[in-house]
Amino acid sequence: FAFAFLFSKAEVLVTLKTKDVVLNENLFASLDSNADVLPFELTHLSDEVSKTIILEEKDFKENAKGKVILYNKFSLAPQTLSIDTRLEGSNDKIYKTKIKVVIPGMSKNGVPGQISADIYAGADGADYNSAPLDFKIFGFKGNAKYKKFYGRSVGNITGGIVGKSRQISDLQKIEIENELKIILENKLFNKISSQIPGFLLYKNATFLNVDDFIVGPVSLDGSVVLTVKGALYGIIFNEQKLTKKIAKDNIEKYDNSEVYMPNIKDLTLSLSDKENISFDSVKNINFNLAGPAKIVWKLDVNKFTADLLNKPKSDFNQILSQYPNIDSALVKLSPPWIRSLPSKIKNIKVIVDYLK
Numbered sequence: 001f002a003f004a005f006l007f008s009k010a011e012v013l014v015t016l017k018t019k020d021v022v023l024n025e026n027l028f029a030s031l032d033s034n035a036d037v038l039p040f041e042l043t044h045l046s047d048e049v050s051k052t053i054i055l056e057e058k059d060f061k062e063n064a065k066g067k068v069i070l071y072n073k074f075s076l077a078p079q080t081l082s083i084d085t086r087l088e089g090s091n092d093k094i095y096k097t098k099i100k101v102v103i104p105g106m107s108k109n110g111v112p113g114q115i116s117a118d119i120y121a122g123a124d125g126a127d128y129n130s131a132p133l134d135f136k137i138f139g140f141k142g143n144a145k146y147k148k149f150y151g152r153s154v155g156n157i158t159g160g161i162v163g164k165s166r167q168i169s170d171l172q173k174i175e176i177e178n179e180l181k182i183i184l185e186n187k188l189f190n191k192i193s194s195q196i197p198g199f200l201l202y203k204n205a206t207f208l209n210v211d212d213f214i215v216g217p218v219s220l221d222g223s224v225v226l227t228v229k230g231a232l233y234g235i236i237f238n239e240q241k242l243t244k245k246i247a248k249d250n251i252e253k254y255d256n257s258e259v260y261m262p263n264i265k266d267l268t269l270s271l272s273d274k275e276n277i278s279f280d281s282v283k284n285i286n287f288n289l290a291g292p293a294k295i296v297w298k299l300d301v302n303k304f305t306a307d308l309l310n311k312p313k314s315d316f317n318q319i320l321s322q323y324p325n326i327d328s329a330l331v332k333l334s335p336p337w338i339r340s341l342p343s344k345i346k347n348i349k350v351i352v353d354y355l356k
Contacts, residue, residue, distance in 0.1 A: 009334045010341045012308065014352045017297045017327040021250045023267060024290045029237070031283050038245050039238065040285065041199070045192050046211075046231040049184045051176060055166040055222045062167070064121040064128035064160030066095075066153050068135055072113040074148035076105040086138040087119060087151060091130055094122035094138065095157070103149070119153075121160055128160040166222045168215065173226070177213050180228035184208070188232035198239055202269035205235040205287070207279055233279045235271075239264065247295050257325055258298040267291040297325030301350050310343040 029038040068087065072079050085097045097117050104113030121128030135151035185208045193201050209231050216225040240260075247259045271277065272286040307319055316331050333341070342348055 008338050008340075008342050008347065010308070010348045011332045011334075012348065012350045013330045013332075014299060014304075014326055014350060015328045016299060016353065017325050019251060019295045020292070021246075021295060022292050023246065023250070024288070025246065025249060026286065026288050027245070029285050029287070038241060041236050041238075042233070042279065042282075043192055043196065043201070043236055044231050044233040044279075045188050045195075046229070047184065047188055047191070048227055048229040049180050049187060050225050050227040051180060052223055052225050053168075053172075053176070055168060055218060055224060057164050057166050057222065060161060060163065060165040060167050061124040062159055062161045063124050064095075064126075064130070064157045066119055066155065066157035068095075068117055068119050068151045068153045069114055070101065070103050070117055070135075070149070070151040072103040072149060073106055073110075074145050076108065078105050078113065079103045079145075079149065081117075081137070086122070087135040088138045088141075089130070090134040093128055093130075095119045095128070095135070096122055116154070117151075119157075121157070124160060125162045126160045128157065130157045132156065166218050168218075168224060168226075173213075173215060176226050177228060180213075180226065181208065181210060181230070184210075184228050184230055185232060188230075189234075192232065192234055192236075196236055199236045200239050200242060200265060201234045201236050202265075202267075204269045204274070205271055207233040207277075209233065235282075235285065243295075246289070246293070251295065258300075259295050260298060261293050261295055263293060267293060299323070299325055299352055301352060305345055305348050305350050308341050308348055309345065311341050313339050313341065316341075 027038060029040040031040060031042070033039055070081070080102050081097055081100065083097060083100045085101075087095045087097065089095055097119055099118070101115055101117045103115050106112045130153075132153045132155065135153070136146060137149045137151075140146040140149055185206070188208075189201065189203060189206060210228060211231065212227075212229040214227040214229070216227070218224045243259060243261050243264060244256070246261065246264075248254050248256075268290045270288045270290070272288070277285070304323065307322070308316075311319060313331065313333065316329075320326055320329055331341070
């Protein structure tokens with residue numbers, strides 16, 4: 001009997017008290033660390049992602065493109081040129097303006113008004129590629145404006161091609177850029193989340209800023225690398241403080257006991273007026289948390305184990321009554337015929353059903 005008592009063991013299976021709630025809660029948080037207000041913090045991380053694609057050789061047509069400075073030496077009044085206004089180059093070829101432009105009037109002392117405009121060739125092909133050109137406005141031919149309105153290209157006019165080529169289309173660029181943005185956002189979200197233990201980052205509380213979209217040169221095998229560089233900025237919450245705030249708002253007569261929410265990361269967060277939030281200056285936010293949740297009370301296992309030491313098994317329920325955070329518990333003694341719990345902590349094993 002003495003031997004059995006000295007080497008007795010106990011296993012205590014504990015089920016914690018829980019409360020199921022369905023949240024649809026409007027909350028306020030501040031960057032200020034005021035203890036009376038739910039706080040938040042700011043974080044950010046930069047990275048890049050790339051994708052390599054193989055371009056097929058296809059029949060390809062492209063208009064030459066360039067930029068021109070248009071001058072008004074005709075009058076003090078501005079001159080409006082509609083989209084696709086024809087410009088006659090000094091190479092006797094026709095180019096067109098991409099958008100509507102307004103050339104300012106000249107100054108009173110005779111300095112011509114000027115404006116920059118994008119242009120494109122009136123037809124596809126390499127024949128429209130050129131060194132810098134002078135331009136006249138074709139529609140003014142035959143009147144006094146023809147000599148007084150003129151233009152000069154800024155640099156070469158390039159890009160005109162007809163033939164077989166490995167080219168990435170503008171639509172393909174847009175599709176891949178959007179795809180890489182999503183990949184980059186998820187990558188940065190997961191990296192930040194793994195680097196902030198004890199804090200919560202919700203997808204709807206993040207802001208992706210794309211710094212650059214790079215299309216690399218086409219290699220001999222037709223491969224090209226596209227890269228998106230950017231940073232993810234996020235509003236993060238202390239998990240314990242947010243959990244206690246939710247518990248306080250949803251548990252009647254909450255006594256500030258330690259609780260946790262196993263699925264708190266799965267709740268849906270919605271930021272109020274997100275599109276107008278400036279990450280550089282945000283101080284306060286309003287947001288909504290919604291979704292089903294379970295609030296689970298925690299247990300100080302060390303204190304509970306100490307309270308069980310050397311106690312008669314008949315006192316077990318009385319000890320449990322001192323722990324309102326325990327829903328139920330079952331004790332198993334070994335050997336089964338002993339009537340007291342072990343006197344050494346190492347011989348009492350408390351197993352808590354912590355929900356994941």
